[in-house]
Amino acid sequence: MTVTEAAVVESGGAPFTLSQVELAEPQAGEVLVRMVAAGLCHTDLGVASGGLPFPLPGVLGHEGAGVVEEVGAGVTRVKPGDQVLLSFTSCGACRNCRDGHPAYCATWLPDNLIGGRRADGSATITRDGEPLGGHFFGQSSFARMAVVDERSLVKVSPDAPLELLAPLGCGVQTGAGAVWNVLKPRPGSSVVVLGAGAVGLSAVMAAALTPATTIIAVDKVASRLDLAVQLGATHVVDVTTEDLVAAVAEITGAGADGVVETTGSVAVLRQGVDALAARGTAVVIGAPPFGTEVALDVNAMLAGKQVVGLTLGDSETQTLIPALVELVRTGRMPLARLVQEYSFADIQQAVADVSAGTTIKPVLRF
Incomplete structure (x- = not known):
């Protein structure tokens, strides 16, 4: 058993507070990692608020980066001393895992988001x-x-x-995967990104690495739209002063070929679908509370429009994340423009800053 310090959320809506906890010994297929950094993501905040049925009190965090300390039986990918990035887990055996789509694993929800335990029901963390x-x-x-x-x-x-590199495990690969794995822009395509947060700006950077010639960032914060231009957006729409659908129609002439929705607002999603060209595709990333529905104009959909839900960029992590690492390392994906570092002890300040919109991507340093 390993004793360590963790940020615990005691109940829905409670703050993150540091507490001593005990970790179980790594079982077969598990690894003990000493954390160096961890990104703070809106999914963490959604669960901490009580908006998703994860068992609390609990320990969140899903954009980790660290060094392997110990490996369990049967582990072959890594050894003690290796540096690692952490992303989602999957069973590796179901049809979607075998087909290279582990983000759609048959056991994804309980194993990642709502279960709070190993697949066998045992706890990895106690207090x-x-x-x-x-x-x-x-x-x-x-x-x-x-x-x-x-x-x-x-x-x-x-x-x-x-x-x-810690944010690659969720936010960055999600935005990039929406563009590269779903929209797959062709020469001259137009891509609209709704929301210029960490996921949206990752989508902008990814779109800038494709043959898309029109990349439109949409937000209500002027400083984020300015940053989007620096990261590759060719146009911006400030929804505090412009109508989204009309602005996209004016810029593109016929509507957008692809839309990436990152805000989680059903009103924004509806506008994004309305802004699509015939045969255009809207990718839904932003997650409102469970059970949320959106109304669509059915006759407008008959023009060949598609709405596609997306989890974690539909990423095969062993392929996509190393590619993202290389793009960041060589400066072609300037991720540092999004990151603000915080001490682990200041996690609640990081929560406050990202909630207020003053920080785009907080990264906790241990």
Whole structure:
């Protein structure tokens, strides 16, 4: 058993507070990782608010980066001393996993988002002998040490800057995957990104690496729209002063070929679908509370429009994340423009800053 410090959410709507916890020994297929950094994502905030049925008190965190300390039986991808990035987990055996789509694993929801335990029901984290919600995305990386599923790990080079690369595990690969794995822009395509937060700006950077010639960033914060232009957007729409659908129609002439919706607002999603050209595709990333519905104009959909839901960029992590690492390393994806670092002890300040919109992507340093 390993004793470590973790940021615990006691109940829905409670703050993150530092507490001593105990970690179970790594089982077969698990790894003990000493955390170096962890990104703070809106999914963490949604669960902490009580908006998703994760068992609390619990330990969240799903954009971890660290160093392997110990490996369980059967682990072959990594060894002690390796630097790793952490992402979601998956079973590896179902049809979607076998087909290279582990983000749609048959056991994705319980294993990553709502279960709080291993697949066998055992706890990875306890406090004073009482189980806590853990195993979040196979990692629960808001702790100085974490028991992590091997399938959540991506090995990186010994000199990789973990503080910078931590967000690749969720937010960055989600935005990039929406563009590269779903929209797949053709020469001359138009891409509209709704929301210029970490996921949206990752989509802008990814679109800038494709043959798309029109990349439109949409937000209500002028400073974020300015940053979007610096990261590759060719146009911006400030929805505090412009009508989204009319502005996209004017810029593109016929509507958007692709839309990436990151805000989680059903009103924004509806506008995004309305802004599509015939045969255009809207990718839904932003997640409102469970059970939320959106109304669509059925006759407008008959023009060949598609609406596609997306989890984690439909990423095969062992392929996509190393590619993202190389793009960041060579400066072609300037991720540092989004990142603000915080001490782990200042996690609640990071929450406040990202909630207020003053920070785009907080990264906790241990």
